[in-house]
Amino acid sequence: MEGDIAQMGQFIGAGLASVGMGGAAVGVGNVVGNFLSGALRNPSAAAGQTATMFIGIAFAEALGIFSFLVALLLMFAV
Amino acid sequence: MATETHDAAGSTSACVDAGGGAIGMPQLCPDWMGNQIFWLVVTLVVIFFILSRIALPRIAAVLAERQGTITNDLAAAEDLKVKAQEAEEAYEKALADARSKANEIIAEAKAEIKAEQDEAAKKADAQIAEKAAESEKAIAEIRASALENVETVAKDTAKELVAAMGQKADTAAIDKAVAARLKG
Amino acid sequence: MATDAKEGGQELVFHPMDQFIVKPLFGDGPVGLFTVTNVTFWMVLTVLAIVGLLVLGTSGRATIPNRTQSVAELAYGFIRKMVEDVAGKDALPYFPYIMTLFMFIVFSNFLGLIPGAFTTTSHIAVTAVLAMLVFVAVTVIGFVKHGAGFLGLFWVGAAPLPLRPILAVIEVISYFVRPVSHSIRLAGNMMAGHAVIKVFAAFAPLVLISTGIGLVVTPLSILAITAIYALEMLVAFIQAYVFTILTCVYLKDALHPAH
Numbered sequence: 118m119e120g121d122i123a124q125m126g127q128f129i130g131a132g133l134a135s136v137g138m139g140g141a142a143v144g145v146g147n148v149v150g151n152f153l154s155g156a157l158r159n160p161s162a163a164a165g166q167t168a169t170m171f172i173g174i175a176f177a178e179a180l181g182i183f184s185f186l187v188a189l190l191l192m193f194a195v
Numbered sequence: 196m197a198t199e200t201h202d203a204a205g206s207t208s209a210c211v212d213a214g215g216g217a218i219g220m221p222q223l224c225p226d227w228m229g230n231q232i233f234w235l236v237v238t239l240v241v242i243f244f245i246l247s248r249i250a251l252p253r254i255a256a257v258l259a260e261r262q263g264t265i266t267n268d269l270a271a272a273e274d275l276k277v278k279a280q281e282a283e284e285a286y287e288k289a290l291a292d293a294r295s296k297a298n299e300i301i302a303e304a305k306a307e308i309k310a311e312q313d314e315a316a317k318k319a320d321a322q323i324a325e326k327a328a329e330s331e332k333a334i335a336e337i338r339a340s341a342l343e344n345v346e347t348v349a350k351d352t353a354k355e356l357v358a359a360m361g362q363k364a365d366t367a368a369i370d371k372a373v374a375a376r377l378k379g
Numbered sequence: 380m381a382t383d384a385k386e387g388g389q390e391l392v393f394h395p396m397d398q399f400i401v402k403p404l405f406g407d408g409p410v411g412l413f414t415v416t417n418v419t420f421w422m423v424l425t426v427l428a429i430v431g432l433l434v435l436g437t438s439g440r441a442t443i444p445n446r447t448q449s450v451a452e453l454a455y456g457f458i459r460k461m462v463e464d465v466a467g468k469d470a471l472p473y474f475p476y477i478m479t480l481f482m483f484i485v486f487s488n489f490l491g492l493i494p495g496a497f498t499t500t501s502h503i504a505v506t507a508v509l510a511m512l513v514f515v516a517v518t519v520i521g522f523v524k525h526g527a528g529f530l531g532l533f534w535v536g537a538a539p540l541p542l543r544p545i546l547a548v549i550e551v552i553s554y555f556v557r558p559v560s561h562s563i564r565l566a567g568n569m570m571a572g573h574a575v576i577k578v579f580a581a582f583a584p585l586v587l588i589s590t591g592i593g594l595v596v597t598p599l600s601i602l603a604i605t606a607i608y609a610l611e612m613l614v615a616f617i618q619a620y621v622f623t624i625l626t627c628v629y630l631k632d633a634l635h636p637a638h
Binding site for chain 3: 210211215216217219220221222223224226227228229230231232233234235236237238239241242243245246247249250251253254255256257258260261264
């Protein structure tokens with residue numbers, strides 16, 4: 118049973134790190150939602166901005182992926 | 196988590212435990228990175244050469260050819276359209292010509308017929324006038340002869356009357372009396 | 380973990396990371412630099428798939444394309460338009476390499492979705508090389524094309540003067556973080572999706588162990604696997620798209636560094 122406290126710490130830390138992915142979800146939803154509301158106002162300009170939207174999604178999502186990575190590192194690598 | 200099983204017997208790598216399971220994250224195992232990088236570079240070089248030597252020029256050529264075909268076809272279609280328009284114009288012109296010619300012919304025929312009719316009417320008028328004059332003359336003659344007859348009849352009648360009354364009729368006196376009566 | 384659930388000699392398998400292990404394809408020896416491994420196998424498969432689509436698929440050179448050729452032309456037009464729109468006309472000489480990147484990533488991602496497959500793009504070593512190649516190439520192109528003028532990328536002319544040094548520091552940091560986020564985004568997305576599928580897959584045979592809770596958990600986890608799999612199909616394409624479009628954005632910065 119030795120090392121159990123450390124393991125518990127790892128798991129709690131991993132769980133806490135996973136919370137960061139919720140932020141990424143909010144960010145991605147925000148990006149797409151705003152894009153959509155803008156696109157519905159001016160549909161003719163929407164087609165040219167899809168690439169920008171995907172870049173925005175990528176940046177927002179990357180940070181969520183970082184927190185997921187931290188969780189994985191805590192679970193499996195530490 | 197399981198770092199203590201590093202020295203497990205039978206494992207061929209520091210990152211795999213005795214049962215073949217992963218120790219930690221396989222992504223972070225330094226033993227495998229060289230292999231992956233080597234094969235990735237080989238793969239990328241192969242794909243790059245296949246794409247830049249064979250695939251991309253071929254697709255570009257196909258697309259350019261299709262663009263050319265489409266442009267040609269469009270030009271041909273435009274040509275045909277112009278031709279069709281010309282044909283339609285020629286047809287319309289022929290139609291208009293025919294129509295105006297027909298109108299001309301109709302007008303001519305009308306004029307001819309009218310002239311003929313006019314002439315015939317004139318002729319008929321002249322004939323009618325002639326006939327009327329003739330008739331007048333005949334009527335006058337008849338009338339004259341009728342008057343003459345009346346005179347004769349009256350003289351004869353008067354003579355007969357006088358004779359019937361038993362008297363000797365004086366022809367000269369009777370003629371004079373009848374003439375006076377008729378004149379009156 | 381759930382591995383304690385034992386009944387009838389069966390054990391719940393719960394190793395989401397085992398699918399990422401690199402193994403020699405032949406034999407059991409150690410993995411050296413040139414060893415033919417499952418990485419090699421799936422990369423060769425990727426190359427074959429690309430050859431099948433872009434070379435064999437277009438071998439007809441038909442003016443009226445068949446199905447495979449239209450897909451190849453679609454991919455060509457998609458990436459070419461992306462390079463032209465995002466990075467500009469003068470980026471077209473780099474189009475073959477960007478096409479290589481896109482085709483490699485998209486085919487690796489989709490081949491990795493075959494059950495039992497090994498996903499080469501889920502390894503940070505692979506994506507880090509891809510991202511570092513882009514980073515080094517972009518930096519070199521920037522300095523070759525503009526010399527010291529390339530450093531103007533970090534000097535935000537539109538900002539007020541006192542703010543500019545601070546912004547320059549931030550810009551430099553963000554410039555050097557680019558390859559990190561560029562590579563971890565792709566590897567992380569791939570790894571996350573596959574690990575989640577594996578976790579649900581581990582719960583799926585629970586009905587074999589315990590018919591009580593298993594009757595509820597097994598259908599739910601199969602449903603979840605289906606849903607996540609569909610999401611992963613989307614992610615596989617979007618991550619390839621995002622990687623490519625970010626490459627184009629970085630290339631645009633190198634070709635036109637003025638802010």
